Amino acid sequence: MTDDGIAYPDADGVAHSNLGAEVQAVDHIHREVLSGRSIPMAEVHGIVRALAVTIRRQQGVRLPLLDIRSFDEYATSHACNVAMLSMALSDQMGLSDADTRAIGTAALLHDIGMTKMPSEVLTRPGAITPAERLLIETHTVEGARLLTASGLGNSLAATVAYEHHIWFNGTGGYPRLMYPREPHFASRIVHVCGIYDALRSMRPYHEPWPRDEALALLKSFSGLQLDPQLTDAFLSMADNATEIRQPFGAQTA
Amino acid sequence: MDVAIQQLVVRFASTLNRRRRYSSNHPIVVAAEEQLLDTAVEVLRERSAITISIARRALLIDGTPWEMPTADSRELTARLQRRGVSAITLESGINLVELRDALSWLGEEPDGSSRIPANQSGVLIARPLYVPLVDEESIRDAQTAIAFFWRSLADVTGKQDERTGPDPFAELSSEYAGLPLIMEEAPAGATGFDTGAILDTLRGALDDSTVAQRTASALMELTSHGATTTDDARSLIGDQVRALLEKLGRASLASLVTSLVETNEQQRFVMQLVDMLPSADAMTWLEPAAQALDQNVSREMMAVLSKLATVPDATHDLVTDGMFRDAARDFVQSWTVADPDPAQHVELLARIAGCERVAPGQAAPRTGTRTASIESSRLVQMSLESDEVGADTMAAVDSLLSAGQVQSLLQWITTAGDTVAARALRAIATSEQVVRQLLLTEPVDRLEARALLEVLDVSAADTLIDILADAGSKGTRLLVRQRLAEFGEAITPQLLARLDEGPWYLTRNLLSLLHDTAAQRRGEGAAADAIVALLGHQQVQVRLEALRVLVGMGHERRTAALSRALRDDNERVVVVALQDLGDSASEHGQLPPAIVAQIMALVDTGAQSEPVRARAIRTLASTRSDVVRDWLIGIVSRKTTLMRRLALAEPTPPAVSALHVLTKLYANDPVAAKVMEVARSVRQDARWQVRDSSSSMERTT
Numbered sequence: 001m002t003d004d005g006i007a008y009p010d011a012d013g014v015a016h017s018n019l020g021a022e023v024q025a026v027d028h029i030h031r032e033v034l035s036g037r038s039i040p041m042a043e044v045h046g047i048v049r050a051l052a053v054t055i056r057r058q059q060g061v062r063l064p065l066l067d068i069r070s071f072d073e074y075a076t077s078h079a080c081n082v083a084m085l086s087m088a089l090s091d092q093m094g095l096s097d098a099d100t101r102a103i104g105t106a107a108l109l110h111d112i113g114m115t116k117m118p119s120e121v122l123t124r125p126g127a128i129t130p131a132e133r134l135l136i137e138t139h140t141v142e143g144a145r146l147l148t149a150s151g152l153g154n155s156l157a158a159t160v161a162y163e164h165h166i167w168f169n170g171t172g173g174y175p176r177l178m179y180p181r182e183p184h185f186a187s188r189i190v191h192v193c194g195i196y197d198a199l200r201s202m203r204p205y206h207e208p209w210p211r212d213e214a215l216a217l218l219k220s221f222s223g224l225q226l227d228p229q230l231t232d233a234f235l236s237m238a239d240n241a242t243e244i245r246q247p248f249g250a251q252t253a
Numbered sequence: 254m255d256v257a258i259q260q261l262v263v264r265f266a267s268t269l270n271r272r273r274r275y276s277s278n279h280p281i282v283v284a285a286e287e288q289l290l291d292t293a294v295e296v297l298r299e300r301s302a303i304t305i306s307i308a309r310r311a312l313l314i315d316g317t318p319w320e321m322p323t324a325d326s327r328e329l330t331a332r333l334q335r336r337g338v339s340a341i342t343l344e345s346g347i348n349l350v351e352l353r354d355a356l357s358w359l360g361e362e363p364d365g366s367s368r369i370p371a372n373q374s375g376v377l378i379a380r381p382l383y384v385p386l387v388d389e390e391s392i393r394d395a396q397t398a399i400a401f402f403w404r405s406l407a408d409v410t411g412k413q414d415e416r417t418g419p420d421p422f423a424e425l426s427s428e429y430a431g432l433p434l435i436m437e438e439a440p441a442g443a444t445g446f447d448t449g450a451i452l453d454t455l456r457g458a459l460d461d462s463t464v465a466q467r468t469a470s471a472l473m474e475l476t477s478h479g480a481t482t483t484d485d486a487r488s489l490i491g492d493q494v495r496a497l498l499e500k501l502g503r504a505s506l507a508s509l510v511t512s513l514v515e516t517n518e519q520q521r522f523v524m525q526l527v528d529m530l531p532s533a534d535a536m537t538w539l540e541p542a543a544q545a546l547d548q549n550v551s552r553e554m555m556a557v558l559s560k561l562a563t564v565p566d567a568t569h570d571l572v573t574d575g576m577f578r579d580a581a582r583d584f585v586q587s588w589t590v591a592d593p594d595p596a597q598h599v600e601l602l603a604r605i606a607g608c609e610r611v612a613p614g615q616a617a618p619r620t621g622t623r624t625a626s627i628e629s630s631r632l633v634q635m636s637l638e639s640d641e642v643g644a645d646t647m648a649a650v651d652s653l654l655s656a657g658q659v660q661s662l663l664q665w666i667t668t669a670g671d672t673v674a675a676r677a678l679r680a681i682a683t684s685e686q687v688v689r690q691l692l693l694t695e696p697v698d699r700l701e702a703r704a705l706l707e708v709l710d711v712s713a714a715d716t717l718i719d720i721l722a723d724a725g726s727k728g729t730r731l732l733v734r735q736r737l738a739e740f741g742e743a744i745t746p747q748l749l750a751r752l753d754e755g756p757w758y759l760t761r762n763l764l765s766l767l768h769d770t771a772a773q774r775r776g777e778g779a780a781a782d783a784i785v786a787l788l789g790h791q792q793v794q795v796r797l798e799a800l801r802v803l804v805g806m807g808h809e810r811r812t813a814a815l816s817r818a819l820r821d822d823n824e825r826v827v828v829v830a831l832q833d834l835g836d837s838a839s840e841h842g843q844l845p846p847a848i849v850a851q852i853m854a855l856v857d858t859g860a861q862s863e864p865v866r867a868r869a870i871r872t873l874a875s876t877r878s879d880v881v882r883d884w885l886i887g888i889v890s891r892k893t894t895l896m897r898r899l900a901l902a903e904p905t906p907p908a909v910s911a912l913h914v915l916t917k918l919y920a921n922d923p924v925a926a927k928v929m930e931v932a933r934s935v936r937q938d939a940r941w942q943v944r945d946s947s948s949s950m951e952r953t954t
């Protein structure tokens with residue numbers, strides 16, 4: 001384990017947490033949506049089941065996550081990582097396996113609306129402009145629309161895609177709600193995990209945050225943006241499990 | 254099945270799972286055990302015990318099969334099977350220690366020597382009574398199924414008479430000879446056929462769709478049997494299927510799949526193969542099956558499935574094996590868009606929302622219909638905010654409507670303004686089905702009903718008229734009638750078109766609406782004829798309403814209607830007609846001669862009561878006529894018996910009214926002078942004062 005709290009996989013870890021098939025499948029899903037085709041839900045469920053098996057085999061002591069080296073890889077690695085983290089957190093919260101996988105599915109698709117955003121805005125180095133921020137914020141609505149329109153059975157995923165940037169008590173964040181309400185429990189789970197992974201990943205406008213600093217920021221958001229109970233549970237999970245970070249694409253070559 | 258019991262099964266499975274994955278004192282395990290105990294206590298509040306048992310691969314709760322096989326229930330079944338447990342009974346009064354002991358034992362891997370814990374109060378664990386017998390029976394059943402399968406293939410390939418051994422079916426009674434055997438009748442034993450020769454023939458004959466279809470059916474029969482038997486028996490059948498497919502090859506599989514006509518049959522065929530084969534072999538056949546049906550198979554999907562398929566073989570992990578089979582099933586089911594149960598998706602949202610708790614392990618779930626309603630609201634609100642409507646939104650709308658939340662739904666739709674989603678949802682919320690459901694299901698919520706009625710427009714008139722006919726509640730009929738009246742003359746065609754339909758009270762209400770909407774002024778022609786015809790309706794209430802409508806029409810219609818009403822055998826109708834005639838005469842003067850003659854006849858026949866006859870006479874108070882005058886004098890006066898002098902008649906109501914009219918119209922008429930003279934003598938006689946009895950009677954009717 002490094003000073004940063006990241007464990008790089010040993011032989012056993014690689015065997016158990018090789019995410020190559022899942023990464024390629026997520027990439028395939030994004031390409032399908034970008035091409036205007038419907039979301040291939042069988043693939044989505046397959047990936048989530050595979051990720052669930054991976055988590056099971058880590059027995060709660062390791063969290064296999066992806067590290068990216070390029071902005072282009074962010075969407076795929078973020079989807080996988082947030083799905084993995086959300087399922088681990090759901091497990092921590094005592095949800096059944098089936099419900100945990102449902103949250104994993106929603107987490108895997110929570111940023112699917114980003115496929116509707118101009119790639120030059122997402123990958124251009126440097127800070128984004130206010131106009132670009134407004135545009136990017138619409139990814140939640142776009143994601144919900146994509147999932148809502150994709151047929152029966154995606155209501156949880158659509159809800160999470162829509163609400164994962166709304167503050168836990170419904171008083172802030174985006175999108176603005178016409179009918180004030182608190183975000184769904186699953187949305188709050190994905191919100192916590194999404195922020196954590198975004199901080200820990202390389203973005204056009206920031207380097208990956210060290211693990212402890214990312215956790216500290218989560219703690220500072222607790223009770224404001226983030227659900228305090230879920231944040232506590234996440235911090236507890238982070239204390240008890242070691243992140244196994246694998247460079248994106250390393251195991252798929 | 255009761256929600257709490259469902260939760261108990263789910264929690265039992267997940268707690269057992271956690272128990273096996275984490276140390277026994279891990280906070281996740283402790284929290285899960287406490288939750289399980291809470292749920293068990295909740296379930297046992299109204300019963301002394303609950304038994305979770307298994308019968309082959311099926312899970313039973315108190316003897317009732319578990320209707321919703323899920324990963325959790327499958328996992329629990331697998332675990333109980335692995336531990337050789339036939340049933341576990343939780344008793345009222347169970348405590349955490351007893352529960353933990355049971356979970357601990359169930360979570361262990363069997364090593365051949367682990368004895369079942371001594372039964373204690375709280376938890377009873379039972380092994381199958383005849384374990385060896387059950388296993389042998391399953392194996393024998395599987396062998397029978399296989400023998401039956403080969404016999405079917407021998408039939409298909411024309412080799413039924415080419416036996417290599419004794420006929421395993423020979424022991425069946427001759428009366429069954431020639432009839433297709435059902436599985437239960439076939440005896441156990443060897444196939445009795447040269448299976449290699451059958452396969453060789455079959456390989457070359459599968460281009461024939463009939464041969465392919467019969468072979469596919471035989472395979473489905475065999476795999477169906479495998480789906481309900483023990484693991485060992487399933488393996489036996491799985492091996493047989495694998496061997497068969499390997500001999501036949503990929504091209505033959507395509508022939509088999511495509512020989513089935515219906516998509517759901519094709520899917521069932523493939524899913525049964527996947528379920529039956531060892532996971533690695535299932536992967537081998539999944540891809541060609543999909544290709545045979547022109548299904549889109551992504552390389553990435555195959556990679557994920559392959560990953561899942563290869564894990565269990567290495568570790569014999571039943572849960573991971575289940576994950577693969579579930580993923581494969583999802584994949585096959587994605588070949589169609591049909592969804593078996595839309596409502597389950599809203600339930601999923603509600604269930605997970607209900608998992609919110611004060612802290613990990615301390616369950617304080619929001620459960621039940623309230624949560625489901627909240628989550629349905631969330632989906633609908635999100636749909637309106639994002640202006641996108643999907644199938645899940647529709648299911649959520651249905652759920653809200655079933656929960657009687659029309660008012661809220663309509664408020665949200667109104668708030669959203671004129672968007673695509675708002676229009677779509679409004680169309681559902683105001684659909685005929687919803688309107689009928691809300692207004693015809695007692696007890697009707699007045700506020701919800703009002704809210705719905707307010708947003709309905711004239712296009713809903715026919716539906717509302719239906720409800721006017723069908724509603725059992727007077728309050729509902731009043732609400733609906735009020736809304737219809739607000740539509741005004743726009744719905745006159747619908748009102749007229751429905752006059753002859755339905756029960757009498759509907760006709761009456763429609764006439765009443767026609768009257769209130771002043772539609773009668775335009776209701777000439779055929780429409781008016783229809784109303785006139787209703788003057789002959791069996792129900793007096795209908796005749797009264799028809800009369801009210803008709804008297805508002807043109808002179809000719811009006812006169813005809815009044816004339817007919819005067820002939821009505823019901824006094825109330827006559828009185829209404831007289832009232833109208835009286836009012837009209839006061840306003841316009843003379844009544845038509847024909848009507849006057851009819852009134853006089855009405856009085857003369859004496860068929861009506863005295864007050865009605867009095868009322869009839871008073872309608873003539875504006876109609877000056879010698880004939881009427883003489884007729885009135887005849888009513889008021891009489892000749893004395895002895896002196897033949899003119900005297901007043903008895904002061905009956907008709908006579909009093911007649912005198913009143915005479916006094917008003919003919920006081921200075923020489924012909925009436927004598928009578929008027931006599932009448933002066935009774936000026937102070939109270940009996941000759943006009944009482945308003947007829948008017949008051951009229952008002953009360």
